[in-house]
Amino acid sequence: MSEQATALDVAGESAPEETIAAPRAVWRSTLSRILHQRSAVVGLILLGFLFSIAIFADFIAPYDPTQVLVGEPGAKPRLGPCIHILGCPSTQPEHWFGLDGNVRDEFSRIVYGSRISLAIGFATVIWSIIVGMFIGAISGYFGGRTDNGLMRTMDMLLAFPALLLAIVVVTILGKGLTNAMLAIGIVSIPIYARVMRSSVLTVSEQDYVTAARALGDTPLGIMRRRVIPNAVTPLIVQGTLGIGTAVLEIAALSFLGLAAQAPTPEWGVMIGLERNQLFTSPLLVFIPGLFLILTVLGFNLLGDGLRDAFDPRLAR
Amino acid sequence: MIRFIIRRLLLSIPVVLGVVVIVFLLIRVVPGDPCQAALQEKANPTTCFAFRERFGLNEALPIQFVIYFRDLLSGNLGESIRTGQPVTEILVQRMPTTIELTFYALVFAVVVGMTLGIVSAYRRNSSADVTTMMVANLGVSVPVFVLGLFLAFVFAVLLKDTPFALPPTGRLTAGTIPTPIYEAWGLKDLQGPPQTILEFIGNMYTVNAVLTLNSQLFIDSARHLILPAIALGTIPMAIIARMTRSSLLEVLGQDYIRTARAKGMSPRLVMFRHALRNALLPVVTVIGLSIGALLSGAVLTETIFGLTGVGKTIFESITGRDYIVIQGFAVIVAIIYVMVNLIVDISYAFLDPRVRLS
Numbered sequence: 323m324s325e326q327a328t329a330l331d332v333a334g335e336s337a338p339e340e341t342i343a344a345p346r347a348v349w350r351s352t353l354s355r356i357l358h359q360r361s362a363v364v365g366l367i368l369l370g371f372l373f374s375i376a377i378f379a380d381f382i383a384p385y386d387p388t389q390v391l392v393g394e395p396g397a398k399p400r401l402g403p404c405i406h407i408l409g410c411p412s413t414q415p416e417h418w419f420g421l422d423g424n425v426r427d428e429f430s431r432i433v434y435g436s437r438i439s440l441a442i443g444f445a446t447v448i449w450s451i452i453v454g455m456f457i458g459a460i461s462g463y464f465g466g467r468t469d470n471g472l473m474r475t476m477d478m479l480l481a482f483p484a485l486l487l488a489i490v491v492v493t494i495l496g497k498g499l500t501n502a503m504l505a506i507g508i509v510s511i512p513i514y515a516r517v518m519r520s521s522v523l524t525v526s527e528q529d530y531v532t533a534a535r536a537l538g539d540t541p542l543g544i545m546r547r548r549v550i551p552n553a554v555t556p557l558i559v560q561g562t563l564g565i566g567t568a569v570l571e572i573a574a575l576s577f578l579g580l581a582a583q584a585p586t587p588e589w590g591v592m593i594g595l596e597r598n599q600l601f602t603s604p605l606l607v608f609i610p611g612l613f614l615i616l617t618v619l620g621f622n623l624l625g626d627g628l629r630d631a632f633d634p635r636l637a638r
Numbered sequence: 639m640i641r642f643i644i645r646r647l648l649l650s651i652p653v654v655l656g657v658v659v660i661v662f663l664l665i666r667v668v669p670g671d672p673c674q675a676a677l678q679e680k681a682n683p684t685t686c687f688a689f690r691e692r693f694g695l696n697e698a699l700p701i702q703f704v705i706y707f708r709d710l711l712s713g714n715l716g717e718s719i720r721t722g723q724p725v726t727e728i729l730v731q732r733m734p735t736t737i738e739l740t741f742y743a744l745v746f747a748v749v750v751g752m753t754l755g756i757v758s759a760y761r762r763n764s765s766a767d768v769t770t771m772m773v774a775n776l777g778v779s780v781p782v783f784v785l786g787l788f789l790a791f792v793f794a795v796l797l798k799d800t801p802f803a804l805p806p807t808g809r810l811t812a813g814t815i816p817t818p819i820y821e822a823w824g825l826k827d828l829q830g831p832p833q834t835i836l837e838f839i840g841n842m843y844t845v846n847a848v849l850t851l852n853s854q855l856f857i858d859s860a861r862h863l864i865l866p867a868i869a870l871g872t873i874p875m876a877i878i879a880r881m882t883r884s885s886l887l888e889v890l891g892q893d894y895i896r897t898a899r900a901k902g903m904s905p906r907l908v909m910f911r912h913a914l915r916n917a918l919l920p921v922v923t924v925i926g927l928s929i930g931a932l933l934s935g936a937v938l939t940e941t942i943f944g945l946t947g948v949g950k951t952i953f954e955s956i957t958g959r960d961y962i963v964i965q966g967f968a969v970i971v972a973i974i975y976v977m978v979n980l981i982v983d984i985s986y987a988f989l990d991p992r993v994r995l996s
Contacts, residue, residue, distance in 0.1 A: 361775075474652075474653075474656070477653060478653060478656045478657060478660060480930075482657075482930075482968070482971075482972060482975070483930045483931070483933040483934040483971065483975070484930065484931075484934050485934035485935070485937055485938075486933065486934060486937065486949075486952060486968075486971070489937070489952075489953060489956055490664055490665075490956060490964075490968075493956045493957070494664070494667055566779065570779075570781050573781055574781060574782070574783060574938055577781075577783050577938070578937070578938070578941065578953065590781075593783065593784065593787070597783075597787060597942075600787055600790065600791055600795075601791070601794075601795050604791050604795075607784075607787050607791075608784075608787075608788065608791075611781070611784035611787070611788070614781055614784060615776070615779050615780055615781070615784065618778075618779035618780075618781070619775065619776065619779040622775065622778055622779050623775060626775075
């Protein structure tokens with residue numbers, strides 16, 4: 323892949339803007355390599371399932387996720403699941419996963435929760451990758467004192483356990499989902515900055531970068547047109563794995579009461595609200611738990627698959 | 639080797655200093671008035687002025703830092719704003735819980751993770767390998783708090799009244815009070831630092847049980863530790879299993895392994911004498927990195943299993959704006975973390991002589 327990219331870049335020297343978008347053949351071969359990775363396929367299936375739930379939530383969920391169903395026949399807090407084909411009397415309204423402690427339909431909350439978790443994962447990682455990418459690129463390309471200063475700062479950020487640092491940041495910014503996403507993003511910047519830096523160091527040695535420099539391209543131009551496009555692959559892999567981690571950590575913060583707040587149907591919040599009822603209504607804890615696991619598993623499997631697919635040592 | 643260790647030690651000093659400064663500054667930009675949080679309805683301008691005077695919060699920031707740093711060097715970490723208890727005392731009470739918990743979690747992670755990884759690599763593509771890797775993939779994806787609640791449910795509810803039942807909260811069965819070590823050893827008059835050190839060690843109940851030869855205490859505290867340690871250790875266990883496998887597979891493809899096999903060495907000997915040692919390097923890195931994950935996870939594990947350790951203390955102090963406690967604990971945690979990384983680097987040099995020379 324990197325060889326192809328090199329060749330294309332050199333050949334397209336007269337029209338640099340057009341060479342950034344890889345021709346369709348490259349995409350097709352990349353896609354076929356990804357589809358040959360079993361774990362990537364399983365991950366894609368899992369995520370496809372979760373994404374369809376999230377996109378079609380309005381059609382799948384029978385109730386509003388925050389609607390309190392007091393007054394409905396037989397409704398009471400933590401009512402067990404009622405599924406008609408499994409023998410639940412048809413006089414009772416159907417609730418696949420039962421009702422939660424505030425008499426809300428658990429199934430609808432799970433369905434809308436997928437929207438929140440997926441959005442959280444992507445938004446957190448995207449902002450953190452963008453910042454990490456710039457820090458890493460600057461560090462790797464300019465080297466010297468800039469590099470040293472930036473990387474030592476990153477080291478110090480890494481000297482704190484991630485979740486504890488995130489708790490401190492949330493305390494500074496204030497509770498809430500947006501601030502928690504900012505916090506988790508800040509905590510993961512060093513990882514992306516490091517990956518980007520090492521990737522940029524490799525790319526900067528390439529002949530086509532020297533060629534661009536010899537042709538009088540500005541550092542910024544070289545960075546934008548040559549270095550970054552060729553250095554982002556490891557970042558994409560790391561980012562995919564990072565989405566899983568971000569979903570996990572935001573859920574943990576929500577569980578501790580620092581991120582999303584009730585009645586938001588976020589899975590971590592749902593587990594936190596019902597955890598004292600573990601011994602009487604375990605389903606209210608384990609169903610959101612299961613969906614969290616599936617989401618994280620999906621991103622992890624896809625990330626592993628992408629890493630293997632992009633690994634030049636495995637390229638055929 | 640000694641030169642290498644000294645150089646690495648010196649290099650970690652600026653990191654620790656930086657951490658001390660960051661903690662000091664971070665805590666002071668946290669909005670909210672510590673006086674308001676500590677005195678609540680009793681807070682008014684007069685009491686608050688006295689309060690701030692007492693904790694040195696009326697000084698200018700640089701002066702506060704100098705005082706703080708001087709105290710830190712003399713081992714004085716200040717007093718809790720909320721309870722007035724010295725931070726060192728809180729550390730002696732609560733740090734051992736977390737050390738014990740993370741230690742057993744790490745033992746679980748390393749022993750189970752490496753065994754699974756070795757079995758997987760040894761029988762590559764067998765059903766054992768596939769199962770192990772599925773378990774490992776699942777293990778990385780399970781949130782600590784979900785796993786903790788799940789284990790509590792299985793072992794305290796489903797298996798209740800069976801021999802496999804395990805307690806889901808606390809460190810000891812109610813009513814059990816461990817004897818302090820200095821009492822058991824007949825050193826009642828012990829004073830000062832030696833007493834504090836023995837107290838610190840004695841607060842790790844399994845260690846206390848061994849040192850005071852109390853088998854009942856050992857069984858009780860160990861039973862209370864099993865579930866939290868597994869919950870906390872599962873993610874690192876899964877990561878270590880995957881790393882051991884992939885690292886071993888890479889090494890097993892090398893020429894010297896083929897040579898060892900060709901000269902008729904048994905597969906087991908090849909594995910343990912040639913492959914494993916060379917495959918350990920990345921595994922050691924991962925183990926070192928897991929310590930940070932363990933300390934993060936400790937906040938959640940301690941919350942779920944009702945253990946009052948470092949994680950819970952930091953969490954409560956942050957939400958209660960107890961500057962002095964957070965400061966003390968954060969610095970200690972960061973120093974431990976830096977030290978662990980130092981040990982990892984040193985074991986690198988021990989495992990791979992090339993690192994020493996570079």
